[in-house]
Structures are given as structure tokens and as C-alpha cells.
Amino acid sequence: MIFADENIPLMEDSEFEDLRDFIYEYCGLFFEDDKRYILQKRLSRRIAVHQLQSFRDYLLYLQFDPNKEEELSELADLLTINETYFFREDYQLKAFIDEIVPEILVRKKDKVLRVWSAGCSTGEEPYTIAMLLHRALDNMGVGMDKWRIEILGSDISQRVLGVARRGVYGDTSFRAMNEDYMPYFEESGDGKKRAVEEIRQMVTFSNINLLDKTKMEFVKSMDVIFCRNVIIYFDNKAKRKVIESFYDKLSDKGYLLLGHSESLMNISAAFELKHLKNDMVYQRPSSKDVKAS
Numbered sequence: 616m617i618f619a620d621e622n623i624p625l626m627e628d629s630e631f632e633d634l635r636d637f638i639y640e641y642c643g644l645f646f647e648d649d650k651r652y653i654l655q656k657r658l659s660r661r662i663a664v665h666q667l668q669s670f671r672d673y674l675l676y677l678q679f680d681p682n683k684e685e686e687l688s689e690l691a692d693l694l695t696i697n698e699t700y701f702f703r704e705d706y707q708l709k710a711f712i713d714e715i716v717p718e719i720l721v722r723k724k725d726k727v728l729r730v731w732s733a734g735c736s737t738g739e740e741p742y743t744i745a746m747l748l749h750r751a752l753d754n755m756g757v758g759m760d761k762w763r764i765e766i767l768g769s770d771i772s773q774r775v776l777g778v779a780r781r782g783v784y785g786d787t788s789f790r791a792m793n794e795d796y797m798p799y800f801e802e803s804g805d806g807k808k809r810a811v812e813e814i815r816q817m818v819t820f821s822n823i824n825l826l827d828k829t830k831m832e833f834v835k836s837m838d839v840i841f842c843r844n845v846i847i848y849f850d851n852k853a854k855r856k857v858i859e860s861f862y863d864k865l866s867d868k869g870y871l872l873l874g875h876s877e878s879l880m881n882i883s884a885a886f887e888l889k890h891l892k893n894d895m896v897y898q899r900p901s902s903k904d905v906k907a908s
């Protein structure tokens with residue numbers, strides 16, 4: 616084996632091209648030529664773990680090995696950015712809880728509210744949604760028994776989902792959270808805090824690659840989808856694919872909330888841009904309106 620650096624095997628041109636195409640098709644991330652060294656360095660760890668001889672062998676492992684699903688999750692974990700914290704982008708959360716949720720509570724007769732945090736990383740986003748809903752329903756005098764609240768948190772990486780399911784967090788996760796919400800946590804004994812059971816029970820976690828249509832089939836119809844700071848790393852083609860799936864998964868008049876620097880410009884014209892007091896959000900038009908136009 617030839618080494619490019621101390622412990623990093625050399626990546627041939629054809630290996631780089633084939634691996635980056637494979638990664639792009641798998642999870643939407645595209646490594647430009649100038650990111651080749653990053654890819655080489657990160658994947659070399661997996662080559663060492665499996666004691667493989669080359670990047671070509673690693674690609675074959677990803678494609679054909681009986682354990683390829685586990686390896687794909689490891690790969691996603693190596694390549695993605697998992698930064699997140701409670702109450703991130705609070706003005707948008709304000710729009711959600713003060714404007715979107717009350718509108719849905721009046722409109723929906725089935726008394727089921729489904730919210731999806733797509734690309735939830737270690738779970739701070741879906742637990743934030745759970746705390747907001749728990750408190751808002753309490754304040755409105757709408758008991759949790761009157762409405763069924765279903766929150767789905769999903770991610771491509773199994774590792775982050777493991778952290779999310781445990782629900783134990785250190786200080787950095789709380790950096791934007793108001794003290795008011797601390798009663799939703801208990802000491803976990805290691806200087807960290809764990810979300811209380813009532814909040815943890817409101818969220819179900821699932822391993823979903825947003826580019827995998829077959830996995831999407833299991834997702835129920837959603838009233839609100841949060842997909843923040845996830846597709847920002849994709850090119851337009853991959854973004855379109857994900858947004859089309861979200862459109863299919865949203866209920867009539869359902870809302871799509873993207874990160875603050877993200878928009879559907881050049882991606883989709885199927886949604887309406889709704890100007891709320893606290894934020895601008897996307898809404899799926901009612902199917903009646905779509906048919907009439």
C-alpha cells in the first residue's frame with residue numbers, strides 16, 4: 616500500500632471520483648476537487664478499522680459487504696456536521712409556537728398534531744419542540760390528553776440518534792435555552808442533564824436518509840416539518856429531491872421550516888411563502904386550491 620502521508624493511504628484519481636459519486640448519490644454531499652484531502656483523511660480511518668488495502672476496497676465494502684448498512688451510517692457520521700443546541704433560531708420557534716400551532720389547533724378536527732424534525736442530530740431540536748408544545752398546550756388549557764402529539768426526530772447517522780434517545784446533554788447544548796425550561800431536565804449524575812421522561816416520550820427517533828425514498832414511505836403525513844441546517848450542504852439537485860419528498864409528506868396547509876439562511880429559491884415553486892409576524896415560512900397549499908388553479 617502506498618501512503619500519501621504518515622498514516623493515510625494514497626487515493627487514486629479514479630478512487631476519488633468513484634467514491635465522491637457514491638457519497639453524493641447516497642447522502643447528497645458533494646466533495647469538490649479541493650476537498651479531496653478531507654475525504655482521504657476521514658475515510659482512511661475506516662480503511663484502518665476494516666484493515667482494507669485501498670480506497671477501492673472501501674468502496675466495494677460500502678457497496679457489497681453484508682454489513683454495508685452499518686458502514687454507511689458510520690460514513691454519514693464521518694462526513695456530516697452535527698452541530699446543534701436547544702432553542703436554536705428562537706424567532707422561528709416563536710413563529711411556530713405563537714402562530715403556526717394555534718392555527719393548526721383551530722383547523723385540525725382529528726386532534727392529532729404531527730411534527731417532524733428531519734436531520735435532528737443529537738435530538739436538541741425535537742426535544743425543544745416537545746418542550747414548547749408541552750408548555751403551550753398547558754398554558755392554553757388544552758390538556759395533553761385532548762390532543763395526540765407525535766414528534767418524529769430522524770437522522771442519517773445512528774450515532775447521533777443513540778445520543779438523542781438517551782437524552783443526556785452537557786452545557787453547550789443549553790447555551791441558548793432560557794432557564795425557564797430547566798424543569799424539563801433532571802441531573803443525570805455525571806454533571807450532565809437528562810430530558811425528563813414526559814418530554815422524551817413525546818419524541819420517536821428513526822434512522823432516515825432524506826434521499827432514500829423507500830425509507831420515506833414509512834413517514835406519516837406531517838403538519839409541520841423542521842429541516843434546518845441539513846440540506847444547506849446539498850447541491851440544488853439533491854435539495855429538490857428532498858423538498859419534493861417533504862411536499863408529499865406534508866398534510867394540506869402543512870408548514871415547512873428551513874434554517875434561517877436557507878430558501879426554496881430555484882428549488883421549488885410548489886410552496887407558498889407565508890409572512891408571519893416572527894418569521895417567513897413555507898406552506899403547502901391546500902389540495903383544493905392546487906386543483907382549482
Ligand SMILES: C[S@@+](CC[C@H](N)C(=O)[O-])C[C@H]1O[C@@H](n2cnc3c(N)ncnc32)[C@H](O)[C@@H]1O
Pocket residue numbers: 641642643691695696697698699700703733734735736737740769770771772775823824825826842843844845
Ligand atoms: C447541522 S445538523 C442540524 C441539526 C438541527 N436540525 C439543527 O438545526 O440544529 C445536520 C444533521 O443533518 C444530518 N444529515 C445530513 N445529511 C442527511 C441525510 N441525507 N439524511 C438525513 N440526515 C442527514 C446530519 O447527520 C446532521 O446530524
